[in-house]
Amino acid sequence: MKNNKDRRNFCGVPEVRKIKPISDTLYPFLKAARGNWRNAVYISCETCLYHAAPCGGFLLTVNAEGMPILVEAEKFSAWTGDTVRWEECIGILSCQAFVSLYYEWGLWNLKSDNECSIVQLLSKP
DSSP states (O other): OOOGGGOBOTTSOBOOOOOOOHHHHHHHHHHHTTTOGGGSEEEEESSOTTSSOOOEEEEEEEOTTSOEEEEEHHHHHHHHOOOOOGGGSSEEEEHHHHHHHTHHHHHHHSSOSSSOHHHHHHHOO
């Protein structure tokens, strides 16, 4: 996986992402997953819809209001020491399926439909 300074948006411009503190991400994620990452859906990003390098895998849970909570699988493993195995998750979605599933929600809650929904969610305050 490339580091953040190597990432480029769909126009080829270097992308700068704000990273949320671990407590702002890990606690809500684990709360929604009932304390176990295996209760999350694995999102596989193998083909980027925005012509960027593939991002890898993500873990998806949903909070009580229906808002998706995403955590990068690699980052979750680094934070917790657990090795995330996609086949142990409750389900698997492609990135395209995630974007399609949350399309209407994204229209109202994300800043642009021309940028990757996952990247926007990861940097959303």
